[in-house]
Structures are given as structure tokens and as C-alpha cells.
Amino acid sequence: MLALVYKNVLQGPERRMTGNVKVTPHGAPSGPELLSRMSGSVCVGSRVLPTRFFLAPLAGYTHLAFRMVLRQLGGLGLATTDLVQATMLVGGSKKSLELVETRPDDRPLSVQIFSGVTSHLAAAAKWLQDHDYEGIDINMGCPMAKINGTGGGARLMCNVDAAATTAARVVEAVRVPVTVKMRLGWDATQCTAPELAAELEKVGVAGITIHGRTRAQGFHGSVDRKGIRDTVSAVSRIPVVANGDIRTVDDAISMFQETGCAAIAIGRGAMLDPWIFRRLAAHASGDHLEANPSADEQIDFLVSHFRLMTEQHGLFSCHLFRKFAAWYGSRLGIPEDLEDRLRRFESYAEFDEIVEQIRRRHGERLCTVATALVKVPNGPVSHW
Numbered sequence: 001m002l003a004l005v006y007k008n009v010l011q012g013p014e015r016r017m018t019g020n021v022k023v024t025p026h027g028a029p030s031g032p033e034l035l036s037r038m039s040g041s042v043c044v045g046s047r048v049l050p051t052r053f054f055l056a057p058l059a060g061y062t063h064l065a066f067r068m069v070l071r072q073l074g075g076l077g078l079a080t081t082d083l084v085q086a087t088m089l090v091g092g093s094k095k096s097l098e099l100v101e102t103r104p105d106d107r108p109l110s111v112q113i114f115s116g117v118t119s120h121l122a123a124a125a126k127w128l129q130d131h132d133y134e135g136i137d138i139n140m141g142c143p144m145a146k147i148n149g150t151g152g153g154a155r156l157m158c159n160v161d162a163a164a165t166t167a168a169r170v171v172e173a174v175r176v177p178v179t180v181k182m183r184l185g186w187d188a189t190q191c192t193a194p195e196l197a198a199e200l201e202k203v204g205v206a207g208i209t210i211h212g213r214t215r216a217q218g219f220h221g222s223v224d225r226k227g228i229r230d231t232v233s234a235v236s237r238i239p240v241v242a243n244g245d246i247r248t249v250d251d252a253i254s255m256f257q258e259t260g261c262a263a264i265a266i267g268r269g270a271m272l273d274p275w276i277f278r279r280l281a282a283h284a285s286g287d288h289l290e291a292n293p294s295a296d297e298q299i300d301f302l303v304s305h306f307r308l309m310t311e312q313h314g315l316f317s318c319h320l321f322r323k324f325a326a327w328y329g330s331r332l333g334i335p336e337d338l339e340d341r342l343r344r345f346e347s348y349a350e351f352d353e354i355v356e357q358i359r360r361r362h363g364e365r366l367c368t369v370a371t372a373l374v375k376v377p378n379g380p381v382s383h384w
């Protein structure tokens, strides 16, 4: 009874506010208090997002079909498209339009835009609003040289005032909430995230996602949760979404606990375990943690993913699916000859026949967790 009362109190309207928590030196919330912080919806500006577990954009992976197949599993609070170049979008390039393609049940969705030119970002934001998109995310975290070289991505973090002015112009251009995704800063000597977050809040940015690495780290080294916590402490009203290296429910719990974030974003972890959002939602509402999905459920996921891809790309999906063959191969323990066929099939009938064999021969190969299969650039970040 007490537990029920507690849950009702904490899930009242006040719990649905942005929900960052300042982590004090006396310790972070734990137990029921922590659980209550992970549960319920979260407001990002005028948007109410159903859970605090978001999908981080992974260019090349988080396309419409993948977002949809994840949504069907449940638990996902928000998805964001791959980054889209602002002028290419407004100019109607085929690739950009494909990246922002959506459908009514692909919600809640934000579109991520990038550019080093403020007016281009504002024009893209306006274009998105005019085309009924509900959330705009500005990329201030991309480490790639071709994006940083034109002043976009993580380069924006080097000049806090200019970045805040850029964000202000975008916020002024639209009525829909504008968010920013950033890193800790350019390098260890320029961790501008807390200062920038505070300025962004002042100019009306509705929320911040922070990947706990610097641009210089690329994807190496560990995520600095203290850096994320400092960013949480720097803002007073808007939600901070913590990101980086969350692979399991325990990683998620400790991220909430150690940083005081209002929500988390999961990128590569969603590729390793697409069920993670559902697991987290179940955990946050006090339900038992789910067992691993059965082999059939996992194979159904693969089939749905492909079918959703065909709705957007038709027969070309046979080619696009190659990118996922190695991942599905190790994730589902698909025998290597069948994994190889997933890389070469050319028709829907062939796909169906491969799937039938995958079901029949399940268990022949050990399933492994395929971390390395989401490719990140190699070598020093200065060469990316």
C-alpha cells in the first residue's frame, strides 16, 4: 500500500517536469527515489515525451525502419534522425529528404541538423517546422573534420558566445522546441559544456543532450560522468540528457544516479540490445526485469526491420540490409553461411528462404555481443 501511495505521489504532475537532480556530495538518490526519477514522462519545451529513454542518432543506422522496429518493442521516449546538412535539406537533396522521411507512428521524433552557418540552420529549422516536424536538434558534437572544418559540429563548442547566438537565431526562427546535442568540449583544456549549457538555457533552448567525451577523444577513453554532472548543475530548468556507453540497465541506472540527468540517450547500446528501452521502461515502472527475448522474437525483429526497410526503399533494401548482416549474424548466432547469404541476397523470396533456414538452424552458432560491429572511425581524431 505504502509503495502504491509513494508511486502515485511521485508520478504526479510535478514528476513529469524536466527532472534534472543536483547530485550533492552527500550522495545521489538511490532506491525508490532513483526509480521514481527514471519513471514517467519528461517535458522538453512544449513536448511531453513518454519515457526518459531516448535513442541517440547513429548516422547510417537510425533510419526510419530501425526507429520503427525499435518503437514496436516499446519503451522508447524519443528518437532523433541522423544528422542532416541544413542547406542540403532546404535545397531538397534526395539523400536529405530520405534521412528525414517519417510516418505518423514514427513519433516522438526530432530531426538533427548541422551547419557552421547560422542562417542555414535557421532556414532548415523553419523548413522542418513548415513540414510539421515537432522537434529540432542542433548538432554541436560531431567530431568529423569535414563538418568541423566548415565551423559545424563540435567546432561550435569552441566559442560559447557564438554558439549561443547561433542557437538563439534558430530558437527565434521557429515555435517548435529546439535542443542541442554536444560533447564535453573540444578537448580536455576546453571543456565548455557547462558554460555553454547555461547560455543555451538563457536563449531558450529546450533541452541538451551531452555525450560525455571531448571531441579530441572521439570514441576513445571512458565517458566522464562528472563532466555530465557539471553540465546538469549548470542549468536550472531544462532537461539534460546523458549519453555515452550505456549498454545495460545497470549502466543506465548508474548514469541517472551519478549525473542527476533527466533522461538518457542510448546509441550503440540500442544496436547491441534493441530491447533495452523496453527493459528500462519495465524497470522504471517497478516491473520485473524481462528475460532475454526468445530466438523467435529476435528473428521476428530482423524480419520486421527488413520489411520496414522495403516500405521505404523497395528492392534496394536487399542491398541496404548488408550493413546489418554481420551484426545480426553475431547477435542472433546465425550460421556463417547464412550470414554470408544475408550479405548477398537479391530478392524478397530469397530473403524469406534465408529466414526460414535461420529459424530452422538456430543454435548452430554461439550468439555473441557484437560491440565492434558499429564502426567508429579509426586513428587519431585529427585525421577524421
Ligand SMILES: Cc1cc2nc3c(=O)[nH]c(=O)nc-3n(C[C@H](O)[C@H](O)[C@H](O)COP(=O)(O)O)c2cc1C
Pocket: 056, 057, 058, 059, 060, 081, 082, 083, 112, 139, 141, 142, 181, 211, 243, 244, 245, 246, 265, 266, 267, 268, 269, 374, 375, 376
Ligand atoms: C556510427 C555512428 C554514427 C553517429 N552519428 C551521429 C549523428 O548523426 N549525430 C550525433 O549527434 N551523434 C552521432 N553519433 C554519436 C552518438 O549519437 C553518441 O553520442 C555516441 O555514440 C555515444 O553514445 P553511445 O555510446 O550510446 O553510442 C554517432 C556515433 C556513431 C558510432
